[in-house]
Every structure is written in structure tokens, then in C-alpha cells.
Amino acid sequence: MLTTIARSYLTVATPIILVLLSVRLVMSPLFLHFEYNRPGFPDDPFGLTREQRLTFAPYALDYLIYNEPLDYLADLRFEDDSVLFNERELRHMADVQVVTQIAFILLGILSITAILAGVYLWRTDRNRLRFGLLQGAVFTLAIIASIIIVAILSWDFFFVAFHTLFFESGTWYFAYSDTLIRLFPEQFWFDAAIIIGGLSTASALFMLSVTWWWGRSALTARGADDTLSMAEG
Numbered sequence: 001m002l003t004t005i006a007r008s009y010l011t012v013a014t015p016i017i018l019v020l021l022s023v024r025l026v027m028s029p030l031f032l033h034f035e036y037n038r039p040g041f042p043d044d045p046f047g048l049t050r051e052q053r054l055t056f057a058p059y060a061l062d063y064l065i066y067n068e069p070l071d072y073l074a075d076l077r078f079e080d081d082s083v084l085f086n087e088r089e090l091r092h093m094a095d096v097q098v099v100t101q102i103a104f105i106l107l108g109i110l111s112i113t114a115i116l117a118g119v120y121l122w123r124t125d126r127n128r129l130r131f132g133l134l135q136g137a138v139f140t141l142a143i144i145a146s147i148i149i150v151a152i153l154s155w156d157f158f159f160v161a162f163h164t165l166f167f168e169s170g171t172w173y174f175a176y177s178d179t180l181i182r183l184f185p186e187q188f189w190f191d192a193a194i195i196i197g198g199l200s201t202a203s204a205l206f207m208l209s210v211t212w213w214w215g216r217s218a219l220t221a222r223g224a225d226d227t228l229s230m231a232e233g
Contacts, residue, residue: 002120002124003120003121003124003125003128004128006117006118006120006121006128006129006132007117007121007125007128007129007131007132007135008132009113009114009117009132010114010117010118010121010129010132010133010135010136011132011135011136011139012136012139013110013113013114013117013136014114014133014136014137014139014140014204014207015136015139015140015143015144015200015204016106016107016110017107017110017111017114018140018200018203018204019140019143019144019196019200020103020104020106020107020110021107021199021203022195022196022197022199022200022203023103023196024104024107025199026192026195026196026199027061027064027065028061029058029061031192031195032053032054032057032058032061033054035188035191035192036050036053036054036057037050041187041188042185042187044182044185045176046176046177046182048182048183053182053183056076056084056179056183057183057184059072059073059076060073060093060180060183060184063093063097064093064096064097064100065100067097067101070090070093070094073085073090073093074090084179085179085180086178086179088171088174088178089174089178089179089180091171092167092171092172092174092180093180095167095168095171095172096167099166099167117132118133130211130214130215133207133210133211134207134208134211134212134215136204136207137204137205137207137208137211138204138208140200140201140203140204140207141201141204141205141208144197144200144201144204147193147197148194148197151190151193151194151197155186155190158193159186159189
């Protein structure tokens with residue numbers, strides 16, 4: 001009974017863990033540098049330079065990751081001493097921080113319990129462990145494929161649905177002249193979604209190859225044991 005629960009848990013938890021890990025990897029200065037410097041990334045029509053984006057964007061990132069107080073963003077100023085973020089933007093960033101911190105906590109809890117489930121199955125039923133990881137990898141690939149198809153075919157629908165799921169209606173709409181849009185235009189989020197999907201897919205494919213190799217090795221070893229038993233008989 002416990003082995004079945006542990007295997008099912010690994011299957012269900014794997015996609016969430018892989019996606020949240022990919023999200024965390026994308027939330028890095030490295031991605032900001034890649035995105036702002038890549039050919040074709042849209043310029044700010046209101047005049048923010050690439051250097052200014054690379055200066056200001058990490059503040060938003062650090063605010064979310066390190067759970068900084070809202071004043072961390074509210075105190076930021078342009079060169080003319082005007083505020084970087086207006087009140088509406090600050091309220092949204094506070095909401096995003098809550099979602100981000102919950103996601104990180106969830107990632108930690110799921111990862112720890114998945115490790116415990118894996119250790120338990122390793123000691124009690126390694127075949128169920130392999131199947132749990134295999135099914136988790138396949139489940140991940142199916143989910144990511146579905147999301148990528150929807151995002152590519154109907155990005156606007158995906159973008160709106162995502163925000164509607166996590167944020168109160170109307171709180172995430174901004175003017176094109178607002179700093180959040182100037183720092184993080186829609187193309188930024190499209191690219192981030194594709195990279196998160198790509199990282200999650202690569203991780204799932206790696207798990208799939210490992211579990212396939214593991215199963216093949218187990219069959220080979222079992223065949224060798226059967227041959228040896230027949231010879232001894």
C-alpha cells in the first residue's frame with residue numbers, strides 16, 4: 001500500500017518539481033543578460049536603454065527571490081528623481097512576491113518528500129521507484145507539450161489565463177508607459193515560457209533515458225540470472 005502511494009506521489013510531484021526548478025533557473029541575472037542582449041528583443045519605445053534595463057530589472061528579481069520589503073522597489077528613482085514604479089505596479093509586485101514565495105516553499109516541500117519517497121522505494125521496491133520516475137517523466141512531457149502548443153497557437157489566451165489563475169482580475173493590467181512593461185515586455189514573458197518549457201522537457205527526457213536504461217539493465221541482469229540458474233540446474 002505504502003509503495004503504491006509513494007510511486008503515485010513521485011508520478012504526480014515530478015512535473016511540478018521540474019517546472020518550478022526551471023522557473024527558478026530562469027529567475028536569474030543570466031537570463032536577464034541573455035534576453036536583453038539577444039538580437040530582436042524589442043527596444044523600449046519610451047527610451048529605457050539596455051543598460052538601464054540591466055540596472056533596474058535585477059531589483060525586481062531580487063525583491064521576489066529574497067522576499068525584500070516593498071520599500072526596496074518603492075525607493076527606486078529615475079535620474080530625474082521620479083519614482084520607478086507607481087502604486088499600481090507596486091501592488092502587483094507585492095502580489096507576485098506572495099505567489100513566488102509560495103511556489104518556492106512548495107518546491108522545497110515537494111522536493112524533500114519526493115526524496116523521502118524515493119529513498120523508501122529504493123529500500124523496499126526499486127521497480128516501483130523506476131516506474132514512478134518513468135511515469136513522472138512521461139507525465140511531465142505530456143503537460144509541457146500541451147502548454148507549449150497552447151502558448152504558441154494562442155499566446156494571448158495563455159497569458160491571460162495564467163494571470164487570471166494567480167492574480168485578482170484587473171490588477172495586472174498596465175499602460176505601455178509603465179516601468180514594468182518597459183522592463184518586461186510581452187516578448188520577455190513569451191521567451192521565458194519557452195525556455196522554462198525547454199528546461200522542463202530536457203529534465204524529463206533525461207529522467208526518461210535514465211529509467212529506460214535502468215529497466216534495460218534490470219532485464220539484462222535478470223536474464224543472466226535465469227541463464228545461470230538453468231546452467232546450474
